[in-house]
Amino acid sequence: MKLxxxxxxxxxxxxxxKLVAKKGLSGVTMGDISREAGIATGTLYVxxxxxxELINALFAACRENSVQVSFKGYNPQLPFKxxxxxxxxxxxxxxxxxxxxxxxxxxxxxxxxxxxxxxEKAQQLSAPFYALMERGQKEQLIKQTDTGLLLTFMLGAMNxxxxxxxxxxxxxxxxxxxxxxxxxxxALKA
Amino acid sequence: MKLxxxxxxxxxxxxxxKLVAKKGLSGVTMGDISREAGIATGTLYVxxxxxxELINALFAACRENSVQVSFKGYNPQLPFKxxxxxxxxxxxxxxxxxxxxxxxxxxxxxxxxxxxxxxEKAQQLSAPFYALMERGQKEQLIKQTDTGLLLTFMLGAMNxxxxxxxxxxxxxxxxxxxxxxxxxxxALKA
DNA sequence: TTTTAAAGTGAATATATATTCACTTATCTT
DNA sequence: AAGATAAGTGAATATATATTCACTTTAAAA
Numbered sequence: 001m002k003l004x005x006x007x008x009x010x011x012x013x014x015x016x017x018k019l020v021a022k023k024g025l026s027g028v029t030m031g032d033i034s035r036e037a038g039i040a041t042g043t044l045y046v047x048x049x050x051x052x053e054l055i056n057a058l059f060a061a062c063r064e065n066s067v068q069v070s071f072k073g074y075n076p077q078l079p080f081k082x083x084x085x086x087x088x089x090x091x092x093x094x095x096x097x098x099x100x101x102x103x104x105x106x107x108x109x110x111x112x113x114x115x116x117x118x119x120e121k122a123q124q125l126s127a128p129f130y131a132l133m134e135r136g137q138k139e140q141l142i143k144q145t146d147t148g149l150l151l152t153f154m155l156g157a158m159n160x161x162x163x164x165x166x167x168x169x170x171x172x173x174x175x176x177x178x179x180x181x182x183x184x185x186x187a188l189k190a
Numbered sequence: 191m192k193l194x195x196x197x198x199x200x201x202x203x204x205x206x207x208k209l210v211a212k213k214g215l216s217g218v219t220m221g222d223i224s225r226e227a228g229i230a231t232g233t234l235y236v237x238x239x240x241x242x243e244l245i246n247a248l249f250a251a252c253r254e255n256s257v258q259v260s261f262k263g264y265n266p267q268l269p270f271k272x273x274x275x276x277x278x279x280x281x282x283x284x285x286x287x288x289x290x291x292x293x294x295x296x297x298x299x300x301x302x303x304x305x306x307x308x309x310e311k312a313q314q315l316s317a318p319f320y321a322l323m324e325r326g327q328k329e330q331l332i333k334q335t336d337t338g339l340l341l342t343f344m345l346g347a348m349n350x351x352x353x354x355x356x357x358x359x360x361x362x363x364x365x366x367x368x369x370x371x372x373x374x375x376x377a378l379k380a
Numbered sequence: 381t382t383t384t385a386a387a388g389t390g391a392a393t394a395t396a397t398a399t400t401c402a403c404t405t406a407t408c409t410t
Numbered sequence: 411a412a413g414a415t416a417a418g419t420g421a422a423t424a425t426a427t428a429t430t431c432a433c434t435t436t437a438a439a440a
Contacts, residue, residue, distance in 0.1 A: 041390070046388065051428070143369070153347045158346075160345065186379070231419085236417060389434070408414085409412105
């Protein structure tokens, strides 16, 4: 028999992301999403039990995807700084290319949609980032401050940078990206 | 005859902030707000034309207040770094003490509630911050990078730090605050 | 090709939420 | 104290939104 189409889920997700980035979580209805995705409202309920499940699934998917992409090409054998920059660039590129996800995740953080379970699973995916900072600290390259604080500082700054870049319409060229990296590195370096 | 009570507006604002921080903008209803404020739903409409106006007014009030507090005690005659740290501390303290506003502002940024006009007026209040960074650059103390970028970096990092602090339940003691300042300063300094 | 079951539909329904309004209460003025 | 006006109320109404379901379409299996 016919099978649920993965591409359709992607399409639903894309539509939801686009709308949330434009109108915020509070401004998006199931009707909006289905219209944007070019499907009937009822079809959303074929794929998801309801709005809550849709939002939670999208949240989880974004998180998994972004973490997975972040460590692409990272080789722990290589020296710390280039490895760190590699990951930093992966994160930045991902956020720039998936601006809508940045906004969506931010909006979700304080919404009643995201369940404790979803939140917890997302948090668990942070482990590799903590490990990275700890390595930098062991090698005396990174400040001996609470790793949670360092990560939050870095990722918070990056998020806001991505937003500013998006709104100002500036395209980050290589030199601009490098000077942005220097801001981060100078902050974190021991 | 009787006058609309300023304290009641404050009470409404406080209730809205508290609820938005807990449930997100999408999860808060006019009924919730009135219940939390201990008044009838109809009373909200004595003070505000509707939900939109309430949210916009709150947004503007938060923004004005935070900017005003930021420059408290700043004396441009004094050297840059202590003046900068003074402002930085003002901002951090404000955000820590008004955590709910941090969340509210973040949630609002991509909501359909905030009008272009409100947004513009908020943006105009940023001028003193830009001027501050420009001064630092003139004195060769701050990196010669786009001031918007520098500010975004700093404020984004601070926001996220405040959130992390809040969730982890850690109280920032003096030494912890200082090391956090060092992260910011090291990032920005020339 | 026919059969079968899942995928897809969208108008109808249920639910949640904003807003109104006829009325009550509080406060100021004379 | 009486009259006048604004503030406050909350049930009733209007509106927006999520969700359902009887039905149609599609595609795999027989």
